[in-house]
Amino acid sequence: MLRFILVLFMGTCVKSIYTINVTNQRYRLNYHIMPPAxxxxxxxxxxxxxxxxxxxxxxxxxxxxxxxxxxxxxxxxxxxxxxxxxxxxxxxxxxxxxxxxxxxxxxxxxxxxxxxxxxxxxxxxxxxxxxxxxxxxxxxxxxxxxxxxxxxxxxxxxxxxxxxxxxxxxxxxxxxxxxxxxxxxxxxxxxxxxxxxxxxxxxxxxxxxxxxxxxxxxxxxxxxxxxxxxxxxxxxxxxxxxxxxxxxxxxxxxxxxxxxxxxxxxxxxxxxxxxxxxxxxxxxxxxxxxxxxxxxxxxxxxxxxxxxxxxxxxxxxxxxxxxxxxxxxxxxxxxxxxIEELKSLRGNQYVNSPIFINGQFDPKIPCDSTEVIMNISLLQAPGKRIGMRFGYMQLYYDRQYKKLVLARNKDIRQVDLGNITQVNLRVFFDKSSVEVFANDGAATMTSRFYSDPAPGLILFAESSNEMPGTANVNLQAFHLNSIYGNN
Known part of the structure; x- marks a missing residue:
């Protein structure tokens, strides 16, 4: 178990008979296990x-x-x-x-x-x-x-x-x-x-x-x-x-x-x-x-x-x-x-259609309690970078370097997906978290992110003189219901 700098004076905390309350719901998650307070x-x-x-x-x-x-x-x-x-x-x-x-x-x-x-x-x-x-x-x-x-x-x-x-x-x-x-x-x-x-x-x-x-x-x-x-x-x-x-x-x-x-x-x-x-x-x-x-x-x-x-x-x-x-x-x-059972959380479907992207596109999808499925054919999707932006974070496939990139502010995490012709992304947004599953688990990326209110999803395709064109992607998105009920 990780012990770290945030927990100062470990061992000196005395448990009181009182509990604290959550004072703001802005970052509370909808379908993840978290403490009551x-x-x-x-x-x-x-x-x-x-x-x-x-x-x-x-x-x-x-x-x-x-x-x-x-x-x-x-x-x-x-x-x-x-x-x-x-x-x-x-x-x-x-x-x-x-x-x-x-x-x-x-x-x-x-x-x-x-x-x-x-x-x-x-x-x-x-x-x-x-x-x-x-x-x-x-x-x-x-x-x-x-x-x-x-x-x-x-x-x-x-x-x-x-x-x-x-x-x-x-x-x-x-x-x-x-x-x-x-x-x-x-x-x-x-x-x-x-x-x-x-x-x-x-x-x-x-x-x-x-x-x-x-x-x-x-x-x-x-x-x-x-x-x-x-x-x-x-x-x-x-x-x-x-x-x-x-x-x-x-x-x-x-x-x-x-x-x-x-x-x-x-x-x-x-x-x-x-x-x-x-x-x-x-x-x-x-x-x-x-x-x-x-x-x-x-x-x-x-x-x-x-x-x-x-x-x-x-x-x-x-x-x-x-x-x-x-x-x-x-x-x-x-x-x-x-796990397959997570599909039971799906509620309203925001979109289920092919999308053509040249520059950026707003599909009107919130990133507060949402599952996004994005399939990108690299044979039919020209451009240098193809992906999504949510608040101060980005997730995209870089065709030039053949890497999947998750960027938070000025920092990046990236993974080589190998010799591929298709990028299949399944992305779970939950108020202050994002979990990315690429190509049936070939790569996963997990991160917290904090925006108040939760941002909307923006799709983008960046072109260059060497890699021009319009990207064609298949997009699905679902609202995900709460796991807690009245608790």
């Missing part, structure tokens, strides 16, 4: 239990700037429409081993109970332990009397020991935990196993940076280890990876290793590190397997250094839309697509 960050404990989906999140109900975090809790019957659980706080820092925060973790179903596995945080002296809490109804949780279940990190690790992610294989529980080595700036993920979630055996390092030439940062937050279409994936949120051209443009970003894993030797033969989302605001991703066998991901729409103007309104933070993970046909990349 106060601060939120990492998704935690994504799971399915007793016919319902559960999404927990790091939560400070009384402070939009952060504090000693609890676990907030949202519940859904369909993975799309969510409501806050009652009580909204599942676990809070009230024990000696977690007095300064119930930090990130995961959830599994065991013996008819929903079990939360989380990192307990103590600031002075700094120490982190692994703990569990259980529930028979999926709402009211009791911390295990024998906590912590893992009291100390490996002998060669730092006291940074957090973000446990649990799964089961052949009747045995496994957990992967973030724990850098004592050698500075060498991140790693360590592995344990258990028969009962209470007694754990250390198995060693699952993966680690080999040397400085790998450029894998200083910490791997929120590790996830899972099987996807014949390959094992280690997904993690890396802190401090150095920028390399267009790669690793954010200081912190989510990436993954693909490889083969042997449960007998606990050896993970991994690939290089690849970025998962190329936008500005995407961190602390978590994955779970749903009842349909799909691997579903949600993440925190933030990264170090991004603005959070909603803090002035009494709240901060939101989760991405649920996304399905898919392995590419050649087995070398992980792709993300919006």
């Amino acid at each position: 106060g601060w939120s960050n990492d998704p935690n404990g994504l799971s399915y239990f007793n016919g319902q989906y559960h999404a927990f999140f790091q939560y400070c109900p009384d402070n939009p700037n952060g504090c000693s975090t609890s676990w907030g809790h949202s519940i859904s019957n369909d993975l799309v429409h969510w409501h806050y659980a009652q009580p909204t706080i599942a676990i809070s820092p009230n024990q000696p081993y977690d007095r300064d925060g119930c930090w990130s973790g995961s959830a599994v179903v065991n013996d008819g109970q929903l079990t939360l596995i989380y990192a307990g945080n103590v600031q002075n002296p700094f120490n982190q332990t692994i703990n569990i809490a259980t529930s028979t109804d999926g709402v009211n949780f009791t911390k295990y009397s024998g906590n912590p279940v893992i009291a100390i990190p490996p002998f060669d690790g730092t006291t940074g020991f957090k973000d446990p992610k649990v799964w089961r294989s052949n009747g045995t529980w496994y957990v992967v935990i973030s724990n850098p080595t004592q050698q500075p700036n060498f991140p790693r993920a360590v592995l344990y196993k258990s028969d009962d979630l209470k007694q754990w055996t250390y198995l060693g390092s699952l993966a680690a940076e080999v040397d400085d030439s790998e450029n894998l940062g200083s910490m791997w937050d929120d590790p996830n280890f899972f099987y996807l279409n014949g390959k094992f994936i280690l997904l993690t949120s890396a802190e401090g990876v150095l920028r390399d051209g267009n790669r690793f443009a954010n200081l912190f970003q989510v990436g993954y290793f693909i490889g083969d894993f042997d449960y007998q030797t606990n050896f993970f033969n991994r690939s290089d590190f690849y970025e998962l989302d190329l936008g500005y605001d995407f961190f602390a991703a978590q994955v779970f397997e749903d009842p349909k066998g799909r691997m579903i991901l949600m993440a925190w729409m933030y990264t170090m250094g991004s603005p959070l103007p909603e803090q002035a309104d009494g709240w901060a933070g939101a989760l991405t839309l649920p996304r399905q993970l898919i392995l590419s046909e050649d087995g070398t990349r992980v792709k993300m697509v919006p």
